[in-house]
Amino acid sequence: MQALYAQLLVGLINGSFYALLSLGLAVIFGMLNIINFAHGALYMMGAFVAYFLLNLGGINYWWALLLAPIIVGIFGMILERTMLQWLTGLDHLYGLLLTFGIALIVQGVFQNYFGSSGLPYAIPDQLKGGMNLGFMFLPVYRGWVVIFSLVVCLATWFLIEKTRLGAYLRAATENPTLVRAFGINVPRMITLTYGLGVGLAALAGVLSAPINQVRPLMGADLIIVVFAVVVIGGMGSIMGSIITGFALGVIEGLTKYFYPEASNTVVFVLMVLVLLVKPTGLTGRAA
């Protein structure tokens, strides 16, 4: 039983990263119509920025949680202003190729300087140790990651679905021309949206640094699964990405317990099944 709970926890943690990343991808796709293949590289940058802040600036984990998403988000907004914005109206393929190229360059640069092995990032003192829950032992940091991710995901959902700013975002996703004709600076909104999606990826990177170490290819490994998550959940839905992210993490964890050989492929098998039955994804709207 202990092992089952442990795998469930691992599943929830992976699910947290899937949710944060697929949420950002969904927001970016909705607004920019771009499948952001650079997402994994930007997640990695989030972890590296936290690492630099700590080792070069002595700035701790808590500040990194705030600063890394802002710094990487600004980097993302520069990418959007200088490159992505020119792809408006072109086929998805161009955005996919461009962001894939950006990912390769960013990862290549980091690999050049830091190799492929991981750099350590210590768990902050306040989150060290563990708790005995009776039925299992819970490392505090892992519990923190799950709860914090959930809070961030729900806050993002609230921002988009329940606020005035979110209404602009949803409306501009449907009909950017008309929203602009109401007097809203849509190009600036698009830049900020990309910054938001990228910031969420960087935040996931910071959260993962103490668990998975800081590696140049940490995002490349993860992003493939995240894209499967997005396909299963459907591109258009915010809550859909969150629920699918966590659910698939848990399903992966359960598979690790019941049939470990399939744990790396179960997400892709599900993706194939969903594509066969409902090509727009479980919660997706037809494009």
Place this chain on the structure above:
Amino acid sequence: MAETATADAPAKATSGGNILQVRNLEAWYGESHILHGINFDVNAGEVVTLLGRNGAGKTTTLKSIMGIIGKRAGSIKFNDQEIIRATSDKIARMGIAFCPEERGIFSSLDVRENLLLPPVVRPGGLPLDQIFDLFPNLKERLTSQGTKLSGGEQQMLAIARILRTGASFLMLDEPTEGLAPVIIQQIGHTISRLKKEGFTILLVEQNFRFASTVADRYYVVEHGKIIDGFSNAELAANMDKLHTYLGV
């Protein structure tokens, strides 16, 4: 042909000064040249209607004024300011509001969000209680999904949401299209009331009978040009010509 009337067609101001001045307006959709030199004026407080057959360029004229058409040339002056190069968000901020033919109600927003979406661009917009006074149906359906409303209600919502913003120049593209007579009548009353409130309205209509109940002046658009214009008083005298223009 009547094209000699193009230049300043009927420049008789019925009230107020020139608020909109369109000169030699040309516009393109991609490679196709749609407007070939449109000239007309709208005076403050007027209801002006653009008439013409399908594809004549009426909607394109409105979209060009709003800054939505990418490629345009000539001159559009709003309150003496040149806006031919301005982006649509800047144009909206100057006080021009647009209600598109397809209504543009957002399906991912509820009625309240749709209503409150356009930002207030200047003071003087209608307060919400006055808007609900004009369109009581909307008040009862605030939490419905925008596109779950009936066609008539969607049209009312599309008009209602631009009344709050303080824009005093409204462009309505075929507000009566596809609606039941009783709803058309209600929209007619609304337009008359808005005129009394001091709004200036540029209307595109196929429904000539409806237009004649609200308009002060008419321009006829054909092949991307204004080919004629007359006031409501001159309407009876121009009826025969108009039937020829519109092919009705």
